[in-house]
Amino acid sequence: MTTTAKTATKKTTTAKTTTAKTATQPFDGFTEDERAAMKEHAKELKAAARRNPRTAKADAEQEVLAKIAEMEPADRALAERVHALVRAAAPALTPKLWYGMPAYAKDGKVLCFFQCAQKFKSRYATLGFSDVATLDEDTMWPTTFALTALTPATEARITALLTTATATA
Secondary structure (H helix, E strand, C coil), X not given: CCHHHHHHHHHHHHHHHCCCCCCCCCCCCCCHHHHHHHHXXXXXXXXXXXXXXXXXXXXXHHHHHHHHHCCCHHHHHHHHHHHHHHHHHCCCCEEEXXXXXXXXXXXXXXXXXXXXXXXXXXXXXXXXXXXXXXXXXXXXXXXXXXXXXXXXXXXXXXXXXXXXXXXXX
């Protein structure tokens, strides 16, 4: 094959593999739900900045309880119980909204959060822990847990996770 033929083949291959985005192709970025969560987070940051420092904790907890009250019944039951477990097992954590989800922070940093199933149209709610929680175990460990029901065993496990997370954070 001549040099000219190789160059022509290379140009043809390159032209076939690269496509330009057009106005009719959808953007592959964030979903509508993700964009809505980011907008909620921006509102939360603005509201937090405007709060009276003397009533900030109480105001934040009321916002979390209001967000829980807006949830579908199944999610609301789980979120209410998780909220009660967090408040009992880790009273030092501060409730706050985080991307429109109930979350609990230590020293201003989110340690754990509850994500209802309806928020991202998932089949189950989740309880997640950030890296602040340092639940490190060997070289791999879970940081998010699916919740479909809260049994006494599940509640005991959540309490143990919260105890570990707050002790190491």
